[in-house]
Amino acid sequence: MQGVSLNLGVVFMTCRCLALPSALLAILLLLGGCIGRMSDDLSRAVLDHPDPQTVRQGIPAYLLLLDSLLLDDPTDKKLLASAASLYALNSSLAAADPVQRRRQAERTWLYGRRLIESRGAEPLSERSADDFAAALARFGKRDVPRLYAFGVAWLARLQANEEDPAALADLPKVEALFARLVELDEGYQQGAPQLYLGVLRLLRPPALGGVPEQGRAHLERALELSGGRNLTAKVELARRYARMLYDRELHDRLLNEVLAADPTAEGLTLFNVTAQEEARALLASADDYF
Template identity: 45%
Template sequence: MPISLSRLRFALLLCVCLTAACGSVMRKATRQFSDNLTTAILNEDDTGLVRDGVPSYLLLIDGLIEGDPQNPDILLAGAKLYGAYAGGFVDDNERAQRLAGRAYSYARRALCLREKPLCDALDGSFDAFASALKQADAKDIATIYGFASAWAGKIQVNSGDWNAIADLPKLQALLQRANEIDEHYDNGGAALYLGVINSIRPASLGGKPEEGKAYFDKALELSGGRNQMVRVLYAQFYARLVFDQTLHDKLLNEVLAADPVAPKLTLINTLAKRKAKALLESGKDYF
């Protein structure tokens, strides 16, 4: 029996609707999986397990991105995992640069999908970038903070590259905007980054260590004192910069005495304890 034109149209419309719905469900499921994976890793207290196991998940995230390259949520999840692995587990600087570069690439793609004016201004003048940045609001916090984190990681592992260092003013502006929009986001993560950036150079060379100290104190407050990496970086960048051994040792001993277990901070805190021990030991020769 021949199919009527009206029935054929209805069947085609139904197929289109089902395909769209299926795509939406799959995208939601993929985003949920990446979020759950990231949370599980951040809650892990066995750094060896993470060091050995995460590379497989990096490949998995690559595969998810390959299958859905226009999904900013998956791109940001990939950027976060690559950035965390490069910063926490890779000692070879050349390899760290490659991994941090992948994190930056994913985060930039997410930014360009969601914040095209800001993306277009990235390689332009600072004034054009600052103007585009003013348009960002609360709905943009995950994207701009995720990109800023990946950008900071890339600059860190390329500290000998003056082109990378030249990007610091834009990165700082981006972090300040994220801090203005939602200072509580990622347990005060923007304040932590700003503490580091302002404590890189002494005041005599244009640094602003006292502003850095204020940001570190704010980051401690916003994380409820649970993020022990704040204390580690506070000691490493500010206390050493101003040669305050009393503050340096106090912060690091607080890290060693703290319980590392905290939601989404356990892995970071476990790494912080390891770094705190090393800084205390090297501090004997530093001060």
């Protein structure tokens, strides 16, 4: 669904863990309180890994570990954030199988909602626009990690159901959520709230009420917040902005800059390698598009 797909390659930025050998997984189940620190170490391993295929192959075992830990403690916020993030990543990696992608996304949604929605209260995602805006205003800076994980889980669900008009009707709420995250902490995850907001604000062309310059500004700010190291922001500028305005010169310049860059950057290497793969594909299709 060209022009509407949310391209959740950027969901990689939320991943908190990497699978371990099965014997070590069994040991981890006995460690209890050590899992939080291990998750942080695994997060760095994932984000700094240069091979997406290795990460893809390692994910399933750790997903099962998180599921088992959450059976014992279903309200642990750190585990819920890790599970929501990793299932979102796995959903994006399952793009070739739409059924598996939807299953993974629903698991993401389960954990993401549990992170943010109080027992007995009306689900945040189902509130009216006015009630939703009021609820967002009550979140503060300390809530950014769980609100962000919830937003990414929601995006993963929309991506997996992108042909469902009912699911896409939630896009204004998701956009409002990331706008709130930008207000609270635009630099979280090296500018990820700005990156997501930029993508969301570039989904509609000007003829349908879109304001491309706003989207461009958000993506450029995301790039600035990462110190220029986040190659995904440049890919999204080419894909969302340059293609929307049929600016071939800008499109090719951005993508060639991505390919010429060193993808190695703390916390961004995995995303940057993926961004370079996408840049090659976009350049290869440019003659047909333009």
